[in-house]
Amino acid sequence: MLKTKNIFIIFFSLLVLVFAFIFYILANSHLNLLLLKQYEQKIKSLDDTLRFGLLEQLNPQNIKEFATYTRADFIIKKNGELFSSLDETFENFEKKALLNDKKFLTKEFNFKDYNYTIIVYPYFTDFKKFWSKMLLFFGFYLILVLILFYFIGKKLAKHLQQILEFLQNIDTQKNVFLENSIFKELNLLNKKLFKTKDKILKKNEKAKKQSDKISLKNTQLTSVISAISHELKNPLSVIDLSLLILKDENLTDEKLKKELLEKIMRQSLKLNKLTEKLNFVFNFNTQNLKMQDFDLFELCKKIIENPGFERVILQGKSSKVKADEFLIEQVIINLLSNALKYSQKEVILSVENSRLCVQDFGIGIEENQLKLVTKKFYKIDSKSDNSFGLGLFLVKKILSIHKSYLEIFSKPNQGSQFSFKL
Structure with missing residues (x-):
């Protein structure tokens, strides 16, 4: 050609x-x-x-x-x-x-x-x-005409070559210079090409963000599946082992039998709570709310009496609120569980004027992670198998349907504070 x-x-x-x-x-x-x-x-x-x-x-x-x-x-x-x-x-x-x-x-x-x-x-x-x-x-x-059109053709060929190079790099960040031409149509084409490149780069950036988002979701989902598998595996292993021992015809120790049955009951209860939590995340809607009047301080007192909350110090006074007591209980349990998980010291739980605050003195949260910790399946430590990344997401969701929101203040290596008001 x-x-x-x-x-x-x-x-x-x-x-x-x-x-x-x-x-x-x-x-x-x-x-x-x-x-x-x-x-x-x-x-x-x-x-x-x-x-x-x-x-x-x-x-x-x-x-x-x-x-x-x-x-x-x-x-x-x-x-x-x-x-x-x-x-x-x-x-x-x-x-x-x-x-x-x-x-x-x-x-x-x-x-x-x-x-x-x-x-x-x-x-x-x-x-x-x-x-x-x-x-x-x-x-x-004729010679003058040939010389004139030779230079015009050469100029046009150079411009077309620039356009070809521009088109080859239209979806990249590489900048290709398009010089102004004596032809008005080519200058209009230059402007159109730059606008098209800008649109393509924006779409590519948007597609990349979507791809990264999907990749993150997949990673989070894989982590959740791994965490769920791990959470299911432990109680099931305990139940299987306990049942295997109970099936032994030579077992006559009644005390051991009772302990094994209690273990099976506890692990069954743990599995039931796990399924309830997952069901809540994926199927909950506002129609399930059961609004009632209760004392937020008394609810906190009842929660910390359970095993595992020995390091929690309750402060404050009676505070009447109207909300779904079961859901608010889940919020408090999740906040206390997180605080105890990331802090080896005491955790302060305070209630006053319909406001609840959980203060820990643990590892804290980096500033760039503050907006991410309430995302579904997000985990600060992606390698950890003892968390679904659902705790704070549940808290945020429950509070939002109660027309409230979670406030987070944290400093690395000094601790974190989680609070909300009903």
Whole structure:
């Protein structure tokens, strides 16, 4: 395939040549016609001169002199007498002229007793010189045109090459320079290309964010499945082992049997709580709310009396609220469980004026993670298998349906504070 500049050169060269050919045909025909008309006019002028002044004065002695002055030839016949400016008969003259491709015009006239023929010679040799000059001028003009279109074609080819490079990198951050062109349409195309590149990069960025989000969700889901599997595996292992021991016919220790049954009950209860938590995350809606009046301080007192909350210090006073007691209980349990998990010291639980606050003195949370800890399946330690990443998400969801929100203040290595108000 030809390059753009070569196509330009060939196309315009052919265009110029076709124009030159058509111009030559039309101009040559027109100039020939003009010359013929001029010499026909000359014949008429000579005829008028002969008729009204000189015809009777011409004779065999002065006719050649007259022919020299008028640059024409004459053949005159009167009363059978014939004399001519030619040195030969007209028939021989005509034959020689045809052989030598010599052009001439003739016309016969009758006036009084005279029968005469006028012969004129158009100067076609001068006409050929004219075309030689025209050809030289046209050649010079053609060279200028070719040079001009060569540079235009080269400029256009360079711009098209830039556009091709731009299109190859249109979905990348690489900047490709597109210079301004003498063609308005190409400049408009440049602007359109830059706008298109900007749109594509924005869409790519959006797609990348979506991909990262999906990847994060998949990672989180994998972690959750792993955590659920781990959480299910431990109680099931305890239940299986306890049942295996109980099936032993030789087991007579009633105390051991009772301990094993209590273990099975505890692990069953743990499994039940796990399924309830997962069911709540994926299926809960506001229609399940059971709003009631209760004392938030008394609820906290009841929670910390359970095993596992020995390091919790309760502060505050009675505070009446209206909410779903079971759900608020889940919120408090989750907040206390998190605080105890990440702190080896005491955890302070305070209640006052419908406001609850959990204060720990543990590892704290980095600032860039504060907005992420309440996301579904998000875990600060992605390698940890003892967390679903659902605790704070549940808290946030429960509080939101109670028209409340979770406030978090934390400093790394100093501790965290979680609070809400009903």
